[in-house]
Amino acid sequence: MSLILFNKPFQVLCQFSSQEGRECLADYLKIPGIYPAGRLDADSEGLMLLTDDGQLQHKIAHPDHKEAKTYLVQVDGVPDAAAMARLQAPLDLGDFVTKPCRAARIAEPKWLWPRNPPIRARQDKPTSWIAITLEEGKNRQVRRMTAAVGLPTLRLVRSSIGPFSLSTHPLLPGEFIDVPAYSRHAGK
Incomplete structure (x- = not known):
């Protein structure tokens, strides 16, 4: 059994077949028989698990059996206490209400790689970073949550899934490692 930790680059499709010539997992992972354990939008970056x-x-x-997932989110604007409280509480997104989560303002992570292409910079509007930890994962949930509180997402990086984190397993975009000892953690 293999468990692969992969740092998905920006704009890479979270599947093994390409659409219209776009990069996909097959461009980075030449390991037969592995499949993603969860998804990450093309315009999001960061940790994926494959097995x-x-x-x-x-x-x-x-x-x-959702594993807790932490996302580092660069947002357009500066969150106030009310926005942070709304992010943490159940939030009505129209088609569903989120479960409570953890959300905290953070400094820009020092270990984070530059995005290619870079995030646009506007002198008149500051950006901020928020760490959001969810135990659910609906389609584009984090982006929808930040937009609902008036803080559009500029960059979204999944930094951890369960016990695995890019801060403790430093991988550059497109890099991966095999973690064969995970079977003990999984109770097998």
Whole structure:
């Protein structure tokens, strides 16, 4: 059994087949028989887990067994206490209400790589960083949450899934490592 930690670059599709010539997982991972345990939007970056074990993939990705996931979010503007409180509380996004989560303002992570292409900079509007930890993961949820509190997402990097983190497993975009000892953590 393999568990692959992969740092998905910006604009890479979270699948093994390309669409219209866009980069996809197959451009980076030449390991037969592995599948993503969860997804990450093309315009998001960061940690993905892939495995060749169907039970482990189910344990990581299924809503009944959701692993906590932390996202580092660069937002347009500066969050006040009210915005931070709204992010942490259940938030009505129209088609669903989020579960409570952890959200905190953070300094820009020193270990974070520059994005290519870079985020636009506007002198008249500052940006801020927020760490959001969820135990659910609906489509574009973090982006929708920050927009709902008046802080559009400029950059979204998933930094951790369960016990795995890019701060402790430093990988540049497109790099991956195999973590064979995960079977003990998974209770196998």
